Structure formats: structure tokens, C-alpha cells
Amino acid sequence: MKITDLARKNVLQMKAYSSARDEFTDTDQDFIFQDANENPFQSGYNRYPDPNATKVKEKLSDLKGIPPANMILGNGSDEVLDLLFRAFCEPKIDEIITTPPTYGMYKVLAEVNEIQLNEVPLTPDFQLKPEAVLEAVSDKTKLIFLCSPNNPSGNLMNTQAVKQILKNFSGLVILDEAYIDFAAQNSFVSELNHFPNLVVLQTFSKAYAHAGIRLGMGFAQAEIIQLLNKIKPPYNVNQLTQEKALEVIASAETYKNQVEMLISERDLLCKELEKISFVEKIYPSEANFLLVKVDNAILRYHQLIEKGMVVRNRTNEMHCEDCLRISIGTPKENQKLIIALQELNA
CATH class of the missing domain: 3.90.1150.10 (Aspartate Aminotransferase, domain 1)
Structure with missing residues (x-):
């Protein structure tokens, strides 16, 4: 599987926006910054934030055991979800699969991005039917969304069922782990090197008690992260959020x-x-x-x-x-x- 074969062709061909802080990254206080049309009077927040949230990623790397190159931060996990749609799904052509009952934003984002949504229901005890999921795959299916622990049921998806889907699907499997810190099972981030088509989502909203700062995390192969970074807004994680995130990580x-x-x-x-x-x-x-x-x-x-x-x-x-x-x-x-x-x- 090549990530470039999955991505939208216009995304592959486009040139990412280059912000002032992308072009000049040295933060030496001796420099006079007259490159970003900011208000020069100091307020503590008159300058644009680091567009790559470098310090946050470095601390998260220590906490999660994942290199910064394998992570993207978003304005909540919902932004990362939307980036996945926009990077990999061609409107009115491509399809995704969800397994209801599950998190409702997958369906909302499919509708917003004009992507066909195919549903493969969980069993009455809220477990995956991997064979049914794989049977629903067509040559237009780009993404499969799984939520574990699941919302609204609270249970973990069977590990072998998730791996069966990962092994037999040539598109991306997005595993939403918003509640993983409350589970006895370890996160699937440890499986990233074994499954190049795996994307794991986590959040500061649940276990880290900071839903109000709107910070979501995506973990995946570097090629996937590069594509998402290519289309994300330049300053999507604001300075206040970055500062608070560093405080949260220090108080893990x-x-x-x-x-x-x-x-x-x-x-x-x-x-x-x-x-x-x-x-x-x-x-x-x-x-x-x-x-x-x-x-x-x-x-x-x-x-x-x-x-x-x-x-x-x-x-x-x-x-x-x-x-x-x-x-x-x-x-x-x-x-x-x-x-x-x-x-x-x-």
C-alpha cells in the first residue's frame, strides 16, 4: 500500500501555505520581527503561535513514546477527523465505513464532505463483525472508522477483530481512542509500526480533563502526517492551548x-x-x-x-x-x- 495511492490527487499536487513562522523559525528575542503583520506591542500573545506546536509534540513524544514526525495536533480530534476526509476522500466519489452505534461526527463529516457513508452495525453486544466490515469494502472505500472504547457503549473492540480489518483493508483504518486511558488494554499506538494503514486518535478532553482547550492528537505513519500537515490551517493550535497543554503534560x-x-x-x-x-x-x-x-x-x-x-x-x-x-x-x-x-x- 502506498499512501500516495490513497490520497486525493489535488492534495498531492498542491503546494502547502507557507506562514511567516514556517519561513523563519528562529525565536531569538534579539530579532525584530516585521514579517507577519502582527501588532508589535507586547501583550504576551501579539505574535502568532508555533504552527507546528513543536514543544508540545516533543513533550508528547516522551509521554506517548511516539516520534513528533508521527503526530499531528488539531483543534480537537474533530479537526483531525476532518483533515483525514479532505486529504483522502474525493467528494461524491469515495466512500467510508462506520460501525454504529458510534461517535456521530463521522457521519456529520461524511455529509459535509459529500462522502458516501456505509454502515456495518456492531453486534447487539457492541462488538465488531470484521468479516461483514470487509465485505462492505468496495474499490471506492478509503477510510474505516472504529471507536474503541466505543461511544456510546463503552466497550473495547476485540483486538483480533481490529487487526483482521487492518490486515485485509488497503485503505486507512482510523481508531478513535478518546477513552483509552480508562481502559485496561493498552493503546494501539504500539501497533503503528506493524500497520502502515493505522491512524490512532486521542484527546485532551477526557482523561486529561481539558475539553475546554480543544486539543486532539493523531498518530500515524510520517507520510500520512505530512499530508495532513499540508492541508491544515497554519496556526490551528493557538498559543493559549499550547501553553496549557504543556502544563497538563507536566502534571500527567x-x-x-x-x-x-x-x-x-x-x-x-x-x-x-x-x-x-x-x-x-x-x-x-x-x-x-x-x-x-x-x-x-x-x-x-x-x-x-x-x-x-x-x-x-x-x-x-x-x-x-x-x-x-x-x-x-x-x-x-x-x-x-x-x-x-x-x-x-x-
Whole structure:
């Protein structure tokens, strides 16, 4: 497989925009910068940020064990997803495959980019059917999107099923690992050298407790990263985000401890939910949420709203009839939820 055979021809032929900070990278404070039409009066943020987020990538490289050349940062993972569509999928010609129920942005981005979306549903217990996925592949299929741990179900995809798809598909497999830090299984980033068609997505929004800074990470072969960098906006990760990201990485142990607490709270909440009579099933989760089947999701959702508790009603998703998705909160928040459920159970 050649990455150049998968990419859009216009992307291969185009010349990337060269920003002022691409053309002159020395940040020596003795220089007078009059090359980027910035306001010269110092505010701390009057200069454009590093377009390559070099310092962040260097620290992430130490944290993740991935060379900077194999990573791209985006304005949330959604930007990285959109870049993949625009780099590899020809509008009105190419196709992608998703496995519902799954993250809804894959479908939205397919529609925005005018790409045919083919769905291969997961099993009722939310596992991949690799043979069915591969049977759905056509000569126009460029991307397959898998989410593990899956949203909204919370389970990990079977490792061998993922590898079967990677081995037998000549396009790119995008593995969305937004919730991987809550899982017992290691990330697939360790498999990048074994599968040149693998793209792994992660985020600062979940385990790292910084959804507000909008920072997503993509890990892949250098050739894929080069193509994505070619079409990304020049300053897509702003200076404030880069600074905060460096603080987060330096405090990685703090967030690791938070993850351990959330996993413990997830298990405790699961045990309490088992005592509620209108809870019919609690699906196994390796994420920071639980998918819970109840007797009447619409009713229970609004009852919880009245008690000041906001959960997510997922009843309209495939295999999720009468299911609520409950994010794991702090111990205090979880206790309030348990009390609210007990009151409704009385």
C-alpha cells in the first residue's frame, strides 16, 4: 500500500501555505520581527503561535513514546477527523465505513464532505463483525472508522477483530481512542509500526480533563502526517492551548490519579445501579461512562432533569433502545445521582 495511492490527487499536487513562522523559525528575542503583520506591542500573545506546536509534540513524544514526525495536533480530534476526509476522500466519489452505534461526527463529516457513508452495525453486544466490515469494502472505500472504547457503549473492540480489518483493508483504518486511558488494554499506538494503514486518535478532553482547550492528537505513519500537515490551517493550535497543554503534560501523574478514581467510581456506581428496580441492564464499560438500559429512557431522563441531574438519552441509537448514558462524576456528584435514582425507585 502506498499512501500516495490513497490520497486525493489535488492534495498531492498542491503546494502547502507557507506562514511567516514556517519561513523563519528562529525565536531569538534579539530579532525584530516585521514579517507577519502582527501588532508589535507586547501583550504576551501579539505574535502568532508555533504552527507546528513543536514543544508540545516533543513533550508528547516522551509521554506517548511516539516520534513528533508521527503526530499531528488539531483543534480537537474533530479537526483531525476532518483533515483525514479532505486529504483522502474525493467528494461524491469515495466512500467510508462506520460501525454504529458510534461517535456521530463521522457521519456529520461524511455529509459535509459529500462522502458516501456505509454502515456495518456492531453486534447487539457492541462488538465488531470484521468479516461483514470487509465485505462492505468496495474499490471506492478509503477510510474505516472504529471507536474503541466505543461511544456510546463503552466497550473495547476485540483486538483480533481490529487487526483482521487492518490486515485485509488497503485503505486507512482510523481508531478513535478518546477513552483509552480508562481502559485496561493498552493503546494501539504500539501497533503503528506493524500497520502502515493505522491512524490512532486521542484527546485532551477526557482523561486529561481539558475539553475546554480543544486539543486532539493523531498518530500515524510520517507520510500520512505530512499530508495532513499540508492541508491544515497554519496556526490551528493557538498559543493559549499550547501553553496549557504543556502544563497538563507536566502534571500527567495528577490526571493518572484522577483516572484511577473515576474507574473506582465507575465500579461503585455500577454496583449501586444494580439495586435500582427499573435498571434492566448495565453494559460493561472501559470508558468514563456507563450505558444503562432502563424501563423507559425518556421518562427516566426527564425525571432526573427535574432532580437536577443531566444524563444522555441514547434511546434512538442502534441497539440502544431505552438506554441512558451516564458520565462518571466526582464521588459527591455520583452520590447525588444514586440518591436521586433511589428516590425514583421508592
